[in-house]
Amino acid sequence: MTGQINFTFDGRALTAKPGQTLAAALLDNGIKLVGRSFKYHRPRGILSAGIEEPNALVTVGSGGRTEPNTRATDLFVYEGLVATSQNRWPSLSSDLGSALQLVSRALPAGFYYKTFFGPPKLWLFYEKFIRRAAGLGPAPAEIDPDRYAQRAAFCDVLVVGSGPAGLIAARDAVRAGKKVFLVEQDAELAPSLLRDPQEIDGKQGRAWAGEIATEVRTSGGRVLTRTSASGLWDDQFVCLSEKLVEPGQVPVNGFTQRYWHVRAGEVVLATGAIERPLTFANNDRPGVMLSQSVRTYVNRFGVVPGKRVVVATTNDDGYLTAKALRQAGAEVIAVLDSRPAPVGGDSEFAVFNAAAPVTAKGGKNGVTGLVADVDGTTQTFACDLIAMSGGFTPVVHLHMQAGGKLDWDEAAQAFVPGASRWNVRTVGLAAQPAPAETVGATGAAKQAFVDFQNDVTVADLDLAWREGYRSVEHLKRYTTLGMATDQGKTGNMAALDRIARREGMTVPEAGLTTFRPPYTPVSMGALAGMGTGEHAQPTRRPALYDLHAAKDPIWLNAGYWKRPRAYPIGAETLAQAGLREARAVRSSVGMCDVSTLAKFEVQGPDAVQFLERVCQTTVGKLAVGRGRYTFMAREDGLVFDDGTVWRLEENRYLLTSSTGGASRMATWLSYVRNHLCADLKVSVVCVQEHYAAMAVAGPQSSAVMAALTGEEAPRHMSVVEAKIAGAPVLVMAASFSGERAFEVHFDASHAEAVWRAIEAEGCCPYGLEAMELLRIEKGHMVVGTDIDGRLTAGELGLGKMVSKAGTWIGAATLQRPDFADPLRKQFVGLVALDGGSIPEGSMLVRFIGGEAEGHVTGSGLRVLEGGSIAIGHLKGGQARHGEDLYAWSPTRKQKAKVRVTSPHFYDPAGERYRD
């Protein structure tokens, strides 16, 4: 490898060798201080050489490409890389927040919870301070300019991890004729062979790995490097997060990552093991590193992180590191082995048995020495690097995500995969980790870190334990142990060990917290894929969308639908336009696009029987050509939707219901038809988008309809077939506004011609704002607010319309004694007594500060005369007409004095419907 790569760290121009991670390049440049810790702003360096890194988090890239909290150990340096350290001010080396270390007693475990329980004003004060002081890198403010691809794939065997065990599993599967996916999170295959070069099958390790990769590819499989298997679910469903370029790097073809959904016949987990730190005072100082990671820097990246090294270990791995360091020219001052007797005869190193580190000396620029306990005596070693190994934690995350069980391996002091629920097996070191001892924490507990990323010390764990947090799940939440981007990959086992010791139980008895996806952080963009901006959710445009758009209305997003809210003229506000449109309806005639209404055609000899199950009103009494208002209850007896039902032919009905409840109603009708009425001869078809519909409302609407169709307009609640602008239409005389009105339904392909013909008769287009004013004044309910699924037909004031036959769904449940309670909420009207408007959504109280007895569901005004009115739900409201209350919204600081009335403010006798 030749050449050098230019990059910057905190603005400093530096160079890296090809293939180096940012962490390797920083160490190569003599930089040990990389970041400040989450809570206490302690100086932190580089602990590991992999995805488990808790300390060395940096922000990379710029603008919308910015990625915070990127692990310097999981980022391969590219030309022009811009990396900055985090959580420090004004600079990394002179960080003001590190003064917090002096007051760290003020931020003990459970600090947040304790403050929550304190006076709220205290919390508001602390919050500002904490938000600024504690945290990781800030989220980017700009939109990500890059694209994220998504792909689905199938394979016979998916192997996670390309170490020797994974490669052998992949090779065996290929030779058995399987289609294999081999997934490696590193940029290189078999990274463990780069750390510890060896020959396999008589070949140099890397060449051997390359041959197997070729075999996988040529047999139709895939080899995906820089790809993390982030989640494993039921039936071997695996999510893969593939980096096409490094974080912050400008992609070649616009795509920065690819997110895979893979269904595999079998999953083989060759995920290896993560080395554990030892727990001693100042074990978080720059220059204290994991033993295997040190070897990775020496053998793979050509960087020797220290000249004078102390190795502290509980297992054999430390000796390999000592050898590698000596070969690279470093001086190994001592090997501190926790085990009491020498292992394997004479050692070439100064080995101290029954020895453990107690306190690291040194500051932000690295350790200068180590105080150790050697078989009961204190010894001090001068050194600039401490390589530690506390044993190995198998990576069981994916196994556990998919519902696997764990066994306890006593020799390795580690959890290993047990039974799996699915076709998942674990091989290699993840199944059989190397033997190691467990040693407890040493040194001052307040400086002995267990979870480096969350600044959780041994003292924090002890405090939580003393305060009664015994379950590991509680302990996690109280201390924040194992949270944030590394999810405690290095620290969890040391914490468990501490808790088990305090509790006098074994580690497996203490148990583990739940493993949840993702294994490593996944970019939000990868999950969204192409589903961003206008593609984030569907947009439903009614047939008349273009015609509305030409009038430049104020739009309302009604679910996914785009609907005009008002058509302002000139400088009109929404309120002004809405009132003008509503007045046009009250005084002459208006027209409104109601195409989004849910519509169902119900046909067949048993259509009436079906409808009288679904509708709470009678249906069978309707003559052909007649319709009626109706409403529907759930099985619990509560009304959930309303609409109209029209008898078009002997055995053919049109049922309409609310726009917002359309898909729920479609599902409900299908449920009733398939589960409860499977023996009926009936067909139910959703025709919501097949028919466009327009409301024509106002005192002149009959004349308009007569002019358009050449026939006398049908009387109220009748339906006739007619033609408008040559298009066949159904003219249904029904009113939502309170005026004489018609709904015209027709094939949506004629929408524009019909609309233009109606508009040419002098109708004023009105939107949803005017419709709200009109229907609130009339006391007509809408689904979602007035009909909210919590009131019965009687409570909504519809009791007289309920079919006595009681064949409707929900009739039985409605006999529950609870429904006889006169203090259940009921639908009422409200009139403002003091001039102002009645705040929508406010609660109804007897006095300001009193208990809520109901709430305002819709607020409006008398369209022609003015004066604020509203509708709402009120406890026992139907018997409280005439009572004065307050509509009060403490959050919006609004209130209005109101009088309870009937909800029918306008033409209560319905005389205006009739010609």
Place this chain on the structure above:
Amino acid sequence: MKLIPCPHCGNRAQAEFVYERTADSVVPLDAAPEVAVAALFTRANLRGVEEEIWRHTYGCGSWMLIRRDRVSHAIEWVKPIGPKVLP
């Protein structure tokens, strides 16, 4: 994500399906009030094998009854639900 064997379409991803309710919560038409209330509000909610109603909503739209272990997620069997096909 589970694979669910739709009686009409074969194995499909769980994301295509919507869970409706347990079979014992279906209120039969014209049930006595106490039967209806029991079905709706006092269900067994077993930790174990139970029959459930699912729908292949984002597929063929058909309903089915699934007997499933609610701990291990293992599916015992799947049966179609709905009107019999007319001759």
